[in-house]
Amino acid sequence: MFGLLDDRRNAVFAAGSVGDGGSPPRMALMLSLKHCIEFSGLSRHRLTCLLGVSSLAMGLVLAPANAQQIRVGSGQESVIDNGEARAHTTGVAGQLDAAAVWVTNGTLAITNSDVDFLSEGRAAEALRVESYSSSAPSVVRIVGAPGKTARLVATGVAGNVVNLSGDRSSLHLENVEIIGTGAGRRGILTMGESQLSLIGSSIVADDIGISMQGKYGSTAASTLVENSSITSYNGAGISAMSGQLIANNFDIRAGFNPVTNATTTSRGAYGINANSNSNVILNNGRIETFGDYGNGIFAANDSSDTRQVKLQVDNVDIITHGSNATGIENIHVRSVINGGSIHTYGLGGHGVGSSNGGVASWAPSHVTLTGTRITTEGESAYGLVATTKSTIDGRGLTISTSGESAIGARSHGTGMVTLSQGTAIKTAGDYAHGAAVTFGSQMDISDTSIETTGQNAAGIYLVGYNTPENVTPVTKHVNRVNVAGSTITAAKGPALRVGGGATSTFNLENSHVRGTGDDALLFSSADYIYDDGTNVIPMPVGTASVNAQASLLEGDIVAASGIVDFNLRDKSLLKGAARVSETGGILDRLSIDATSGWEITGASTLNDLESAGTISFAAPGSAGFKTLTVKGDFTSSDSLFVLNSKLGDDGSETDRLIFEGNVSGTSSVSVNNAGGLGALTLGDGIMIVDAAKASNDAFVQQGRIAAGAYDYTLFAEDRSGNFDGKWYLRSSYNPAPTPDPDPDPNPEPDPNPNPGPKPEPELPNYRPEVPLDMVAPVLANRFGLAMLGTYHDRRDTLDPKLSAVWLRGFGEHGDAGSASGNAQGHLNDFYRDGPSYDFTLGGFQSGIDLYRREQESGSRDLAGLFVGAGRAEANVDRVYGGNAGQLTMNGYSFGGYWTHLDQTGFYTDAVIQGTRYDRIESSSADQIAMRTAGWGFISSLEGGYRHGLGNGWTVEPQAQLIYQHLSLDNTSDRFGRIAFSDTDTVYGRVGAKIGRQWQAESGRRYAAWARVNLWHTMGGEAKTSFSNLQGENRVSLVSDAQGSWGQFGLGFSGQLTETVSLFASGDYSHSLGHNGVKNDSLAGRVGLQMKW
Structure with a gap:
């Protein structure tokens, strides 16, 4: 048969009906091996090989063969550029060893051309490339035309679409479609030390997309997949053994038929299967598998070979569907995985697994993951699992599981997992533990968060x-x-x-x-x-x-x-x-x-307790009061217990300590009031510690225990003084007992023996803030009275007829309270007169006469205004003696006066004054603070008559009536509320003043005087109420300002100039009545007056 040139100058070689008359022709064109078909230079020509209707074995034959259509032999070079290449065979492997195109130690280059290689026989290949070591290796390059795709198709069952074998053989496929639709058909098989590159192409195969079977023990074989997709119906997307696989920007689906859009029913569909002595590098890709027991990536050395698989995965997204389908399974390999994501759907579909395959002689796997998102949706689908001496090092991972028993990360059977660098694990299923360390394994967790929301997880x-x-x-x-x-x-x-x-x-x-x-x-x-x-x-x-x-x-x-x-x-x-x-x-x-603690939130029981730190009970809340029971031994090294008690009477609710075993060392006990009203305990008190085997010094009180008006004290004995292994809180006062007198060595029998003293009543143990804060209204009253003074305290007596501006300073120091007595006597005095205290106050006043009128009779009227400021402080005693604390206040006053001076010697003086009491503050000896403020009003009406005795001497009877009102703001301190009732007090004074005036040779005038006064108060009970912080169980106590006192004073005034004079006076006051109670003070004043 001869080729013909068609009208388009295309060379057409056809195998048709022409033959030798007895049998069909074997080939359309036959060339010897020493020649080659040169396709270069045929840019305008097209070589088309057409298979006829007869049973031709070959359409175009370049070398002796059986069933291939195009064959490039040893040393031959075939080139097609911007042309068209088609090859088609129906040969059957095993009979004719069929391949549409077969290159042996030759070169085939097809670029920018339409390519269509088709094989339809069983195991027949569309392209076969092989090399033998005795000749130059085969080199094949096929690049589909722009806008068109080269197609390599095999439709028969079994075999490969493309077969690349032999050392150093290379195959470059770009813009190529590889389709193997027959059952068991692989896309590409590479063997030996061959080199494959797949660029911008796609593979659809029933079985493995690319099967790399490199030379055992060699790593020279390589496959590059870039910008390509691989779909396998029933096998792996890529299977790599002994060689290097590099895949960039790829898409692999395994267990999926794109034609029928159906998923596989087979088992073990892997995206990538990397086996012995492989080095796999994956970048920016996507893998999705369908079917049970499939894996996105399965990397394993399935023998005792110590040459491990190496796996490098960067920014690859993996999805698996099916039971026991793991994202990345690592067996006897070393893997590094960065970024990307893994999402599994199905029972037992783990994210990443690491093991040695359960074979003792195999080396363990070591997997490092960084920044990968792992999600599993299936029962018992773990995020990570490392077993049998293998490791997973997870850094900055995000792991989420949602199935029952779907553990976030698990180390098992000598495996080890490390989580760090901001790794976050969240599980949502029942029994889905965040991390599990099982059967002799270890896990290291740092800078990681684990959160579980499922039941029993x-x-x-x-x-x-x-x-x-x-x-x-x-x-x-x-x-x-x-x-x-x-x-x-x-x-x-x-x-x-x-x-x-x-x-x-x-x-x-x-x-x-x-x-x-x-x-x-x-x-x-x-x-x-x-x-x-x-x-x-x-x-x-x-x-x-x-x-x-x-x-x-x-x-x-x-x-x-x-x-x-x-x-x-x-x-x-x-x-x-x-x-x-x-x-x-x-x-x-x-x-x-000593630096640590336990906050007990519910009733607790344990065997042995060792503590040098703080053990505190949480506030009662809905759990109520709690008990700590130690069944065994308790060893304390200055431990502290903090309990809560509803402080009241003996039956108050409380947290409690129970020690059934030995107790050694000393512990401190602090108690917080939990809404208790405060009350007087009448029996043993509130039992808070029960330690039968402890010594009576094993528990000591630390800090204040108080509620309302009462202080509570921890006692190691009952009310009778017997130690029974229990500690009680009592609000009653227990004074030190008076020692018994020495017994009479020879006592005479008493015919009428005394049956013994009656038990004394319990004395309330008022907290120190009670007497301290009770002094606030009493001291304010004293302060206001001292600020007011009398007519003669305000100005001199030398020439009252002239208007004046005056300035005076004043001060007073004194004490008040019981002088002696036992505890009951102190309490009685406290109830009767209020707290014992000493005080100091001082200040200044300045005034001016704004109005002056002189009548024809010689009488004069003066009126003016004044302002003043001062400070007062008191040191207060506890009810039964000892320092309670200090109280201070500031006062700012404003007032007015009117004075009538009669020419006969009578005078009348009326004053009104308002005072703002600011920063009234107390600080107890136990550092408990109180702060309040208030207002005071006082008015005075005073009169007297000066009668001359001759030679400058005068005597002046005087009388004064004062009304004072005080109102202080209610307040609170740490232990309770404090309420001050308003007070209204009336003071009466009667007295006499005797003095003498004289004039010195300089013409300046001087005066000196002495006076005695009797003072008496009416009303003036300063009631202060104490309650708990909720305002309940109020206890009201009174500081009684009623009483009488005597006063003796001396004074002097003298002119410094014609218009300026100096005046000064001093008084001593002493209480009258109240046997055993004293009230003494010393007061002084000094002032200047300028007249015109």
């Missing part, structure tokens, strides 16, 4: 077994988790959980662990079931230790099984209860150092 779960009875002995597991700088939160389960008979250790540093479920912080349970195949054996917990450093632990401890102990160090705080489990189990030991 622990934040961290440790489980293992020891050697159960009646089964084959096994090694006891040792589990350990180290947590640093992290937060662990469980919404409906324990933050920490322990199961099985292992030895488990939680090491917590600078972390916050919080559980809010029924078994909130830690739950140890015999819930591990050992199954040897014939029976199921419950197994109790072995030992579990929680070691906290600088950490906050919130939630209850329920040690239902095993030996569980807690150690709090370096400012750690436990907030929760140590509860008794349903099986009767309790916490074995709690140890607290």
